[in-house]
Structure formats: structure tokens, C-alpha cells
Amino acid sequence: MLPRKLLLLLLVAVGVEAGVEFAYEGFPAAGLSLDGIASVTPDGLLLLTNDTDLNLAHAFHPAPLRFHRTSSFSTTFVFAIVSELNDLSTSGFAFLVAPTSRDLSSAMAAQYLGLFNASDNGDARNRVFAVELDTVRNPEFADMNDNHVGIDVNSLNSSAAAMAGYYDDATGAFRNLSLASREPMQVWVDYDAAATEITVALAPARSPRPRRPLLTTRIDLSTVVADTAYVGFSSGSSIVMCRHYVLGWSFSLDGAAPALDHAKLPKLPRIGPKPQSKTLAIALPMVTTAAVLAAVGVGLLLLRRRLRYAELREDWEVEFGPHRFAFKDLFDATAGFKDKRLLGTGGFGSVYRGVLPGTRTEVAVKRVSHESRQGMREFIAEVVSIGRLRHRNLVQLLGYCRRKGELLLVYYYMPNSSLDKHLHGHGHALDWAQRLRIIKGVASGLLYMHEDWEQVVIHRDIKASNVLLDGDMNGRLGDFGLARLYDHGADPQTTHVVGTMGYLAPELVRTGKATTASCWRTGCWGTGGMAPLSARWTRS
Structure with missing residues (x-):
């Protein structure tokens, strides 16, 4: 029998060479190397981020690959970004090639995508190549917008970037895609070592690969990618609950990545409420006319009251400390937001003086519309930051409320x-x-x-x-x-x-x-x- 050490060395060598081509249509038996909050769901989906706040997620093909510095490579994968807030995500994710010697545990979550941190972003010693699918515009990285695809070399300041979308083969027109739309999409990444050219394409899942790529740029990766490296995915959770799924993935060295069979890919979990029962849908029209009219009358009264005090409530809000106020209480406290209670207006919106029912506490209610300079992200930033600060010389945030089209922040009233x-x-x-x-x-x-x-x-x-x-x-x-x-x-x-x-x-x-x-x-x-x-x- 072979000595134990020699056997282990042979197994590692086999693992390095055996990974020159692979295809995963679901991940139940892939044996991926996972760390952080990355996991494989019972349905076979690779789940990079869950509802945990500010944590890293990495998933790599289990065996390292030998790139031999001049190797071409090709990969394709199907993904979906599912946020608790429709079309809003506070972090993206990336496909990456990283050296076996690189430890990603020091990377940061959120806008750093689990790739780098504030001190090593841009360091040539990283030897990391990545394609980012980013859903946040971070000015510190010179991002073009909050919905883009970027090619990254040792830095989150992309070497090339483009708005997420694809060119229609029939018309040549550019079609926008929202990365955080909760819909599956497919990405193709190819590197031609002889031409030192990288191309990236994006399209809705089940659509053919567009003939015109989204991104094409010249970069010599022989000076970046290590001889032996891992390939996989990286992300980091943030303050908004967002799940990054990979449904299928294939990769090849010195050849085209194997095509994915979409019929074999696992299904995304259902989003939203369960569909209405067919039995209920058939039974309801059979009630008597009198009962229907009575129900409609009561329903209209309740609907009118409900619309008047309607609020937005989403699961991610339970993680934040400030107290949630009912809109009805704030409406009553400010006498219906009457002009006589108005303290001031500006680019931020309007502020009203109020007295909370029951406690008789004097408050200032800041009413901010989505069209003002302070939108959802600014609102979240304020709730997260000031909501947890406690100091006698900082204005104390008592709580907040959300309605469709507007945000409300409740502070102690400052009489002077x-x-x-x-x-x-x-x-x-x-x-x-x-x-x-x-x-x-x-x-x-x-x-x-x-x-x-x-x-x-x-x-x-x-x-x-x-x-x-x-x-x-x-x-x-x-x-x-x-x-x-x-x-x-x-x-x-x-x-x-x-x-x-x-x-x-x-x-x-x-x-x-x-x-x-x-x-x-x-x-x-x-x-x-x-x-x-x-x-x-x-x-x-």
C-alpha cells in the first residue's frame, strides 16, 4: 500500500487536473467548498447570502485548477437576486478566480462583496480576477450606477463596466435588465489568452447567448491569475435582506463551457403569498346578492379606513432597533398633518409638531417623500445609524413609519x-x-x-x-x-x-x-x- 502522505499528494494532484471542465445543474452533490453563510438548499440551489446581517459568503469548486498562466477559460452560470424589497438590493455578488494562497476571511461584506477590504482594495498582490454583478452605486469605487456588470482586477474599481442588459439579436437594440428583479438570468464569461481579451454577456434565463457581448476589454490575465487557483462565487450580506442564488454553473479551461440544461435546474422558492384556492374562487360568486352587497358595503368602509392609514411593513425591518409607530397614531398626533402644525420644509420634506396619544410626548415628525433627495437608502441609513446612537447631544430618534411613497421619522421635539x-x-x-x-x-x-x-x-x-x-x-x-x-x-x-x-x-x-x-x-x-x-x- 502507498504511504498515507504520498496518497494524499496524489489525490490533490488528481483534483487539480480533474477540474478542467465541469457542469453543475443544481448543487446537491457538487461538494463545493463553502464558507461564511454560503449554503446549498435542500432543493439544490447554491444560496450565497441569507437574512444574516453583514456576513461573508464564498463558494468554490472543490479542486483548484491549473491555469498555467496562459490558459484560456470559459464559464457560464444562472443566478437570481431575490431581495425583500422589490428591485432594491444593498449588495451584489461576483464570480472570481482567486489564488489558493489567498485568505478571504479578512474581506468585508456589503459593498466589498466579500472580495477585499478597505486596506487591500487595489493591491496587485491580491491576484484576483472577478466579474461583479452589482446592485449598489458606491462612489468610492467610481460605480456607474446601481445596476451594472463590472470586470475587476485586484480592485472593486472596475477595469470595464456596463449597465446590466443585453443586445437583442433581431434588432440590435439594447434591453435593460434589473439584476435585483428576482428573475433568473444567465451570464457568460470568456477569456481568450492569445488575444488577451475578456468578453461578458448577460441575458434572461432560457434565452440564447446574445451574439453581441455586453462587455469586451483587453486585459492580460497571465500577470494576474496564479498558476493554481480556485474558481467560484463571493458575496456579502448587508442591511437589506437579500438572497443571492446560483441555479447552475459550468466551467472549462481551454474550451467552451458546457451548455446548461435549464430543464434540470432547481426552481427558485416561491415569492409572495400563496395563490388563492380554486375552491374558494368558485364558491364566492355563489353567495346571495344580499350578502354580497352587505359585504361590499362593509368592505368599502374598511378599505377607505385602511387606505387612509395604510403602511408598508417588510420582514427586514424587525432587525432594526427603533420603535415602529402606527401611521394612525402619527396622523392623530399631528392633527392630520395640518399646516398649523408645520415646523418647516426643505429639500428633505416637511416636519410637523405633534403630541403622541396616551403618553402626551411632544414629537417632531419628519415626513419624507420618495421623490425628495432622501430616498429609501438614505432612510435606511438614518434608521440604522441614529436609531442605535444614544447620547445627550444627539437628537434621539424615537421611531419611524413607512407608507407607500413616503417615509416618516419621529424625534423628540426640540422647542427652541x-x-x-x-x-x-x-x-x-x-x-x-x-x-x-x-x-x-x-x-x-x-x-x-x-x-x-x-x-x-x-x-x-x-x-x-x-x-x-x-x-x-x-x-x-x-x-x-x-x-x-x-x-x-x-x-x-x-x-x-x-x-x-x-x-x-x-x-x-x-x-x-x-x-x-x-x-x-x-x-x-x-x-x-x-x-x-x-x-x-x-x-x-
Whole structure:
């Protein structure tokens, strides 16, 4: 018999060479190498991400492949992105080729797709080739939009990218596809080593491969892909519950990837409520006319009431801390959002003063429409960030409510309005003791966000109108709609300037990188900002 060590070496060698071509039409017996939250469902679907928040997912063909530096390769796979929110996903996923020596455990979830982290993104030592299917526009990676396909080499800043879709063979017209549509789609990726050319095509599942590819670019992968490497998929969950499924996958070295038989692919789980029973559908029309009329009359009354107070409620919301308010309670608290309760309006929407029934707590209700500058993602960012922050100099978010077309945030009412009113003559004049107390309060809140909380929160829009004053004239920082969260020690890595122009720190406008240091200086520079409060308030 062969010695145990020699036998293991032979098995590894066989595994390396045996994987030059494979096809999986479902994954129950594929023996994939899985880590993180990746799994194979009982139905045979490869499930990369589940409902777990901010975790990695990797799935690789079990045996490494020998690319010999100059090998061509071809792959195709069928996938579906199924989000709890229709057509909204806060992370994508990627097909990748990674060296056997690379440890992906240090990668980050969410926008990093489980591929890299803030410090190694762009490092040539990664030796990673990937094709990303991204459903979020991340300015720090110069993404073109929130629905694109990108070719990545050692970085999430794509070497080439295109809007998700395909070119119709009959007309040549471009057809858009929504990656997060919950519908199966097929991707084809080919690398021609002789021409150093990569092509990527995308189409709805069961459609033929488009003759014109979505992406074509010249990249010499011989300097990127290691001689021995793994092929597979990578993703990372985020704050919105989203499931990334792979239904089938084939791969070939130095040849065309085997075609997938769509009839053999596992089915996606049913989405939405069960269809109505046929028996019930037949029985209902047989009720008497009087009963129908009575039911319709009652139903119309209930429907009118229901529509008046209708809300949106989705499963992902149970993970967030802030309390969910009933719209009816907020409607009653603000006297039906009457104009006499209006505190102010702006690009963010409108704010109303209210008194909660029962507790008699005074609140400010911020009513934001989907058409305003703060959309769903900004709403989620604010709920997730400020909803878990607890500090006496931060405006406390009490809860929220969602309706079709609008979002509502509920805060403690600040009776002395915003700081800018008092600085510019619309309130009573502030003496220097009050000014100093406000400065120290806002600084204390910033210190908590930057150093004392579990993550670093960069506000990115500090200005006098976002500093509110309570009954004792203490300053409280509010409006976290543009806030970004980072792990302590991580580099923000952003190149997209946000905030109110005229209030931004000079280096933020120049570099595009929001940091805790620039956050201290933001708001002090514009004449309408914090400068009138104290000309000496800066911190480096």
C-alpha cells in the first residue's frame, strides 16, 4: 500500500487536473467548498447570502485548477437576486478566480462583496480576477450606477463596466435588465489568452447567448491569475435582506463551457403569498346578492379606513432597533398633518409638531417623500445609524413609519428650533455662555460618534440648521440622512463629496474623503454655517 502522505499528494494532484471542465445543474452533490453563510438548499440551489446581517459568503469548486498562466477559460452560470424589497438590493455578488494562497476571511461584506477590504482594495498582490454583478452605486469605487456588470482586477474599481442588459439579436437594440428583479438570468464569461481579451454577456434565463457581448476589454490575465487557483462565487450580506442564488454553473479551461440544461435546474422558492384556492374562487360568486352587497358595503368602509392609514411593513425591518409607530397614531398626533402644525420644509420634506396619544410626548415628525433627495437608502441609513446612537447631544430618534411613497421619522421635539434661527436674528440672541455650551455639546456628540460608539459615524452635513436646541438651550446634532458608518481603524475610501456646499471643510472639497477630522471642521467655513457661533472652533 502507498504511504498515507504520498496518497494524499496524489489525490490533490488528481483534483487539480480533474477540474478542467465541469457542469453543475443544481448543487446537491457538487461538494463545493463553502464558507461564511454560503449554503446549498435542500432543493439544490447554491444560496450565497441569507437574512444574516453583514456576513461573508464564498463558494468554490472543490479542486483548484491549473491555469498555467496562459490558459484560456470559459464559464457560464444562472443566478437570481431575490431581495425583500422589490428591485432594491444593498449588495451584489461576483464570480472570481482567486489564488489558493489567498485568505478571504479578512474581506468585508456589503459593498466589498466579500472580495477585499478597505486596506487591500487595489493591491496587485491580491491576484484576483472577478466579474461583479452589482446592485449598489458606491462612489468610492467610481460605480456607474446601481445596476451594472463590472470586470475587476485586484480592485472593486472596475477595469470595464456596463449597465446590466443585453443586445437583442433581431434588432440590435439594447434591453435593460434589473439584476435585483428576482428573475433568473444567465451570464457568460470568456477569456481568450492569445488575444488577451475578456468578453461578458448577460441575458434572461432560457434565452440564447446574445451574439453581441455586453462587455469586451483587453486585459492580460497571465500577470494576474496564479498558476493554481480556485474558481467560484463571493458575496456579502448587508442591511437589506437579500438572497443571492446560483441555479447552475459550468466551467472549462481551454474550451467552451458546457451548455446548461435549464430543464434540470432547481426552481427558485416561491415569492409572495400563496395563490388563492380554486375552491374558494368558485364558491364566492355563489353567495346571495344580499350578502354580497352587505359585504361590499362593509368592505368599502374598511378599505377607505385602511387606505387612509395604510403602511408598508417588510420582514427586514424587525432587525432594526427603533420603535415602529402606527401611521394612525402619527396622523392623530399631528392633527392630520395640518399646516398649523408645520415646523418647516426643505429639500428633505416637511416636519410637523405633534403630541403622541396616551403618553402626551411632544414629537417632531419628519415626513419624507420618495421623490425628495432622501430616498429609501438614505432612510435606511438614518434608521440604522441614529436609531442605535444614544447620547445627550444627539437628537434621539424615537421611531419611524413607512407608507407607500413616503417615509416618516419621529424625534423628540426640540422647542427652541435650530441654531441658525438664533444666529441670524430669527430667535433670541445667544450670550457667550450659551454659545460655549452649544459648542461643547455638539463637540461631545461628535466625539461619541467618532471614538466612543461601536463604529465610526461620519455625519457629513454639519451646519447650524442641523443643530437643534432643547428646552435648556443645549445643542443636539440631528439629520443623519447623509451619515456613513465605518469600522474603527478603517479608511473611509470615498471620493464623492456630499453635504451642503459652502459649509464643507476645504480639504474635503479638495480630496473628496470625509474623515473624522474633516467632520470637525465642516460647518465652520461658510458664512451661513457655524462660524458666527465662534470663530475659534476647529479641531485637527
